[in-house]
Structures are given as structure tokens and as C-alpha cells.
Amino acid sequence: MGLINFLIVLSILVFIHELGHFLAARFFGVTVHTFSIGFGKRLISKEFKGTTWQFSLIPLGGYVRMKGQDDSKPNLNEAGDDSYNNKKPWQRIVILFAGPFANFALAAVLYFAIALMGSNALAPTIGKVLENSPASKAGIQINDEILRINGKEVKTWDDIGNFIKNSQGMIQLHIKRENTMRVININPHISDAQNIFGEEIKKRMIGISPAPKVVTIHHNPIEALVFAYDKTIESSKMIFLGVQKLIQGIIPSSEVGGVITIGKVISDASQSGIIALFSIMALISVNLGVLNLLPIPALDGGHIMFNLYEMITRRKPSDRVFMILTITGWVILAGLMLLGIFNDINRLMQG
Template sequence: MGTITFLLVLSFLVFFHELGHFLAARYFGVKVHVFSIGFGKQLFAKEWKGTVWQFSLIPLGGYVKMKGQDDSNPALKEEGDDSYNTKSPLQRIAILFAGPFANFLLAAILYFSIAIIGASALAPSIGTVQENSPAFKAGILKNDEIIRINNTEITTWNEIGEIIVNTQGALKFYIKRDGKLIAKTISPHISDAQNMFKEDIKKRMIGISPSGKIVQLDLSFGESLVFAYEKTIFASTMIFQGVQKLIQGIIPSSEVGGVITIGKVISDASESSIIALLTITALISVNLGVLNLLPIPALDGGHIMFNLYELLTKRKPSDKVFMILTITGWVILGSLMLLGIYNDINRIFLND
């Protein structure tokens, strides 16, 4: 069942990505020969409105084959008003960007759905208080519930951290304890900490950690839209930063996951709850959007880079340069996929 869920989720994400390219291409009058989910041998195909819609043997991706644009033949040129290569650089950039944009849009829709169904978050309930910390000295105790900080009402644990980090000076905490409201003034101090990438940082802290209790968020339609927007932006930023840290060597290459890891994560999420599955699907969708925007010639970002070059210099890269860079891009992409699979297999044997 987990494998079927993985293939369905992946196919859905690929379909949405390629649909972005397809709709943008058709908007600008470009003929689309093939819309394929998967690569390799054709398993099922049906022609509709001049496009062959097909499923192929290897379900790890997909493509739209436009007139005048073919990654397997980078030097391809086809004339006519309905050809990709006769469109302006800005129009081509719009067609290329539409795929990743569709992934970001899908993620926002999924996060909005989560908000409507019933999003949850860590409750502002204290689990532990570090000895000799500002919170400890102020008399904060385990199981205290933080109701308000200064004039800001608190509903989730994340809000506490945001206020502590982004506010200067002492803070007035309003604590609920044994049914009573207690006010405590706490002065955060700068402490050593680690961010999500395990880098050592300095951070304003008061020395508390969450209890692990969960609170259900009762969001209005407008609040659900804000929730979806913020989650999509946060996920996009996190993945962009993750790629940057990987290139810088801060994140080791052994952390790169492949299709096996993705499949396991989706399978585990599907067995947990619909919210977990939607959350993982949204995160992978953002991941696809971000990775496709990387300036690797085999990806949308690489093609956007070529078109930006043409837009700025008023001339196209030579066919030779275009071919060399595209082949190089495929080598880089293939190497990353092999690295991911190698790491996946290593994790399987290490866990065993």
C-alpha cells in the first residue's frame, strides 16, 4: 500500500508541475506534442486536442514535449508561430517558470486544506525549565501555560520563540498555573544554540522547552490563507537555505536522500494520518519547485538562465555551448540521483 501511495503522490506532483508548463505554453500559443507522466516506454496514451497524453514505464518524473524544445536534442529548431523557439525570451521564461510555480501553488493549496481540515501545533505548555536559566530564576515551573507575553496573546509554542528572539529587553509573561493567572517578568539572555542546520549560533533564550502537548488551531478562512502562505514561504526558504548549506559543505553529502527515502517518508505519513500525508506532499512539492529552479542546464532553472542571457545580451548561446552545458547538467543531475540512492541503500544497511 505504501508503494502505491508513493507512486500516486509522485505522479500527482509531476502532473501538477508539467500542467504548469503546459498551460503557460498553450497560453502563448506553443504546440505541445506530448504530456507524459513518467519516462521511457509508453504504457498508455490518448490524443486529445492535438496533444498525446501518456503514462510511461518509469514513474519518476515526467515532461511536456513542446514544438521547438526538446532536452534530448538541445539544438532542435522548429519554425512557426506555434514553436517554442520562436517565442521571446520573456515568454519562454514564463513557460519555464510556470512548472515550479505550479508546485508552489499546489503546496499552498495543500497547506490551506490542512488549515481547513484541522491544523495543529505545539501548545504553549512548558515541559522543562533549565536550571539557573532566566525562566528558572523568575519562578517558571513545569506545566505552566503561557497565555500572553507583553500585550500579545499566545496560542502556539512557536509564537513564544518569535517574540523572545525579535523583542528587546525584558518581557512580561502571563502564566496560567492551577487555574490562576500569574505575571512574571523575564529578561532573556544570549545563549549558545544550534539552528535547524546544526550550525552554532547565538540566540536570545529564557531556558524553557515544550511539554509536547498539541493544540488544534481554529482558523477562519482568511487565517487559513495566511497559514498557507506562511507555511509555503517557510518551506521554500528552508529548502533554498538547505541547498545553499549543502553547496557550502555545512550539510554533509551523506544527508542527501533519494527516491527510496522519499518513498519511505510518504509511506510512513500515509499510515499516520491524512494531515501528515498532506504535509509531506506539500513539502515535497515545494522541494520540486525549488530544485527545478536551480541553475543546472538540465532543469527549468538552467533554461531560464539561458534565456536571461539572451534577454540581456540580445543573442543566444552558441549551439555548441548550449549542448555542452546541457549534457553537463544531465551528468550533474544523474550524479545527484545516484548519490541519493547510494545514501538510501547505506541507511538501509546501517539500520539493519
Template sequence: MGTITFILVLSFLVFFHELGHFLAARYFGVKVEKFSIGFGKAIYSKYWAGTTWQFAMIPLGGYVQMKGQDDSKPTLVETGNDSYNTKKPWQRIVILFAGPFANFILAAILYFTIALMGANTWAAQIGNVQENSPAFYAGLMANDEIIRINESEIKSWDEIGKIITTTQGTLQFFVKRDNQILVKTIAPQISDSQNIFNEKIQKRMIGIAPSGKVITLELTIPQALVYAYEKTIFASTMIFQGIQKLISGIIPSSEIGGVITIGKVISDASESSFIALLTITALISVNLGVLNLLPIPALDGGHIMFNLYEMITRKKPSEQVFMFLTIMGWIILGCLMILGIYNDINRIFLNG
């Protein structure tokens, strides 16, 4: 069942990505010869509306094959008003960007759906107060429920951290304890901490930790839209930063996961709950969008770079350079896939 869920989720994400390319290409009058979910030999295909729609044997990706643009033939040139080759560089960039953009839009839709169904989060309830901290001296205690900070109503634990780190000066905490509302004035202090990449940082803190109580947010449609936007931006930012940390060596290459890890995460989420599955699907969708924008020649980001070069210099890269960089791009991607699978297998044996 987990394998089937994995294939369905991945095919769903690939379909949206390629649909973005397809719609943008058709908007600019480019003929799309083939729309494929999967690679390799077709197991089902149907010709409709000028395009061959197919499912292929290897369900680990997909592609749209446009007239005048074929990644298996990087130097292909075809003429005609319906050819990718004859479109202006900015139009080609829009077509290329439309795929990753579709993944971001899909993630936002999924997060919006999660918000309406009832997103789970930590309650704004204190579990622990650090000794000799601003919260300790202000008299905050375990099980206190923070309901307001200054003029901002508090619904979840995340909101507490946002206000503390983004404001200046002292803060007024309105705390519910034994059915009474207490007002505490607290001056956050700059303290040592760690971010999600285990880097040492300094930030404003008051010395409290959550109780771990989980609540379900009840959001209106406007609030759900804000939730979806913030979650999509946060996920995109974290993935971009993660790639940067990986390149700089802060995150070891052993942390790279492959298709086995992705499959396990999707399978575990599907067994947990439908909302968990939607959350993982949204995160992977953002991941696909970000990764496809990397300036690697075999990816959308690499092709965008070629077109930006053409816009700036008023000439296309030479065929030799284009072919060499594209082949290098495929080699880089192949190495990353092999590394991911190698790490997956290592984890299986280590955990076994």
C-alpha cells in the first residue's frame, strides 16, 4: 500500500509541474508533442488535442516534449510559429518557470486545505521555565497559558516566538492561570541558541519551552489563506537555505535522501493521517519547485540561465558549450541520485 501511495503522490506532483509547463507553452502557441508521467517505454498513451498523453514505465518524474525543445537532443532546432525555438527568450523563461511555479501553487493549495480541515500545532502553554531567565523572574510558571502579548492575540506557540524575536523592548504577557488572567511585563534578553541547521545563533528569548500539548486551529478562510502563504514561503526559504548549507558544508552530504527515503516518508505519513499525507505532499511539492530552479543545465533553472544569457548578450550559447553543460548537468543529477540511494541503503542497514 505504501508503494502505491508513493507512486500516486509522486505522479500527482509531477503532473502539476508538467501541467505548468504545458499551459504556459500553449499560451504562447508552442506545440506540445508529448506529455509524459514517468520515463522510458510508454505503458499507456492516448493522442488528444494535438498532444500524446502517456504513462511510462519508470514513475520517477515526467516531462513535456515541446516542438523545438527536447532535453534528450539539446541542440535540436525546429522552425515555425509553434516551435519553442522561435519564441523570445523571456517567453521561454516564462514557460520554464511555470513548472516550478505550479509546484509552489499546489503546495499553497494543499496548505490551505489543511488549514480548513484543521491544522495541528502546539498550544501556547508553558511546559518549562528556565531558571534565572526573564520569564523566571517575571513569575511565569509551567502550565500557564499565554493568551495575548501586547495587543496581539495568541493562538499557538509559534506566534509567541515570532513576536519575541521581531519586536523591541519589553513585552506585556497576558497569562491564564487557574481561570485568572495575570499580566506580566518581561524584557527578553539576547541568548545563545541553535537554528534548525544546528548552527549557533543569538536571538531574543525569555526562557520558556512548550508543554507539548497539541491543538487544532480553527481558521476562517482569510486566515487559512494567510496560513497557506506563510507555510509555503517558510518551506521554500528553508529548502533554499538547506541547499546553501549543503553546498557550504554545514550540512553533511550524508543527509541527502533518495527515492527510498521519500517513499518511506510518504508511506509513514499515509499511515498516520490524511492531513499528515497532505503536509508531506505539500513539502515535497515545494522541494520539487526549488530544486528545479537550481542553475543546473539539465533542470529548468539551467535552461532559464541559458535564456538569460541570450537576453543579455543577444546571442545563444554555442552548440558545443550548450551540449557540454547539459551533459555535465545530467552527470551532476545522476551523481546526486546515486548518493541519495547510497545514503538510503546505509540508513536501512544502520537502522536494521
């Protein structure tokens, strides 16, 4: 069942990505010969309005094959106004960007649905108070519930961290303790901490950690739109930073996951409920959008770079340069895939 869920989720994500390319291409009048979910041998196909829609043997991606566009034939020059290679560079860039954009849009839709159904988060309830911390000295206790900070309503534990981080000087906490309300003033101190990438940072803190208590936050449609936008932007920034830290060597290469890890995460999420599954789908969709925008020649981002070069220099890259860079891109992608699979197998062997 886990494998089936993995294939369904991956197929949906790939379909949305390729649908973005397809719709943009058709908008500019480009003929699309093939719309494929998967690579390799064709398993099922149906021709509709000049396009062959198909499922292929290897379900780890997909593609749309447009008239006048073929990475293996950079000198391909098919005549006609319906040919990709005859479109203006900015139009080709729109077609290329439409795939990743569709993934970001899908993530936003999923986050919007999560917000309407009820998003889960850690409750603003204190589970631990560090000794000699500002919170301890101010008399804060375990199981205290923080309701407001400097007059701003607190709904989740993340709100506490954000309010304290962006505050200056003394802060005022409204706390609920055993059905009584208390007002406590605390002066946060600057402490050593680690970010999500394991880097040492300085951070304003008061010395508390959360209780293992979850709260469900329900949003009206307007709030859900804001939630969806914020989560999509936040996820995109996190993945961009993750790629940057990986290149810098801050994140070890052993942390790179492959299809086995993705499959396990999707399988586990599907067993936890629809909200967990939507959350993982949204995150993977953003991941797919971000990675495809990287300036690697075999990806959408690489092709966008080629077209930007043509817009600036008024000439296309030479066929030889295009082919060398494209092959280099394929090698990089193959290397990353093999690294991910190697790490997945290594994790399985280590239990």
C-alpha cells in the first residue's frame, strides 16, 4: 500500500509540473507532441487533440516533448510558428518557469486546504523551564500557558519564538495557570543556539521549551489564504537555504535522501492522516519547484539561463557548448540520484 501511495503522490506532483509547461506552451501556440508521466517504455497512451498522453515504465519523473525542443538535438530547428525554437526567448522562459510555478501553486492549494481543515501545531504550553534562566527567575512554571506577548495573541509555540526573537528589551507575558491569569515581565537574554542546519547562532531566549501538546488551529478562508502564502514562501526559503548549505558543506552529503526516503516519508504520512499527507505533498512539491529552478543545464533553471544569455547577447549558445553543458547537467543529476540511493541503502542497513 505504501508503494501505491508513493506512486500516486509522485505521479500527481509530476503531472502538475508538466501540466504547467504544457499549458504555457499551448498558450503561446507551441505544438506539444507528448505528455508523459514517467520515462522509458510507453505502457499506456491516448492521443487527444494532437498530443499523446502516456504513462511510461519508470515513474520517477516525466516530460512534455514540444515541437522544436529536444535536449539531445540542440541544433534541432523545426519550422513553423508552432515550434518552441521559433518563440522569443522571454516566451520560452515563461514556458520553462511554468512547471516549477505549478508546483508552488499546488503547494499553496494544499496548504490552503490544510488551513481550512485545521492545521496542527505545538501548543503554547510550557513543558520545561531551564534553571537560572530569565523564565525561572521570573517565576514561570511547567504547564503555564502563554496567551499573549506584548499584547499580541499567541496561538502556537512558534508564535512565542517569533515574538521573542523580534522583540526589544523587556517583554510582557500574559499567562494562564490553573484557571488564573498572571502578568509577568521578563528580560530575554542573548544565548547560544543552533538553527535547523546545525549552525551556531545568537538568539533572544527566556529559557523555556514546549510541552508535548498539540493544538489544532482552524482558519477562515481569508486567514487560510495568508497561511498558504506564508507556508509556501517559508518552505521555498528553507529548501533554497538547504541547497546553499549543502553546497557550502554545512549540511553533510550523507543527509541527501533518494527515492527510498521519499517513498517512506509519503507512506508514513499517508498512514497518519490526510493532513499529514497534504503537508508532505506540499513540501515535496515546493522541493520539486525549487530544484528545477537550479541553474543546472539539464533542468528548467539551466534552460532559463540559456535563454537569458540569448536575450542579453542576442545570440544562442553554440551547439557544442549547449551539448557539453547539458551532458554535464545530466552527470550532476545522475550523481545526486546515486548519492541519494546510496544514502538510503546505508540508512536501511544501519536500521
